[in-house]
Amino acid sequence: MILEGTFKDKFLLLTFIILFSYSATALSAEGGPCKDYGECDEFKYSLNDFESLQRGASTYINYCYGCHSLKYSRWGRVASDLKIPEDIFFENLVFDKSIKSGDLMIGAMPSEESANWFGVTPPDLTLVSRYKGDDWIYSYLRAYYEDSSKQYGVNNLVYPGTAMPNVLLELQGNQRLVCKNIPVVAPNGGEKRDTNGNTIMQEKCGFLEVENGTGKLTKEEFDSLIYDLTNFLVYVGEPIKATRERIGWYVVFYFLIFTALSLLLYREFHKDYNKN
């Protein structure tokens, strides 16, 4: 009886700990990493899509590398991992002709001067996907909006007050925060209606909307450009990731085969016991 009691106590304690840690994580998620944006948009990387990674690398070098180094990666490694022939890579993406294949991508901007220009030095982005998360980056780069009170005339929902100008503005167009009339949601999850059966509308603000015809890309094209760019940053953060995940499957496969073989061996040994 006593033993049973302690077991029950332990079980209750364990349940309590699990539930408590769950609610603690749920609480800490409130307020959220994506700040005024709400939940970050979900991002699913595809590291075997080399075309996406190549487009991402090209966008990065053209639009971001001027401020953000990737100082833990080397030019030649990026070219070979992304399956870009080195001559084509160097001809089209490496603007400084003195750079060699084995050089680190240390950036083009002197950090003291940039701290003066922006108030902060633009951080190195090699590991940004590891410490900020891909969801965060994907949301951040799409959440700039017009805000004349700020230094560059823009602000960001995911990173309010960011010191980084909206460098992709000409591609995306002029995004603004707008208000919209949307149906009020009833407690049962449906639309709330008045006594005549008309849907009750309510004005809500804080929606992002691009001013028509101000950007070079459509919304879908811009989202896919940011997808490729984020995908590239996930690759740069851990170049071995795709290989690691592939090997993981081999290991699981090996364990399955190994378990089956051990089971057969076990049965073989057991035959001897049954004889006696």
Ligand code: HEC
């Ligand atoms: C004109 C210089 C400049 C360019 C070009 C630029 N950035 Fe930035 N970026 C900054 C600065 C400055 C910060 C720091 C912002 C802050 O902390 O307030 C920053 C911050 C970031 C951060 C957040 C990093 C962190 O640790 O908080 C990300 C992600 C980022 N930039 C991505 C990009 C990408 C992707 C591009 C290319 C599309 C790009 N940036 C182009 C200046 C630049």
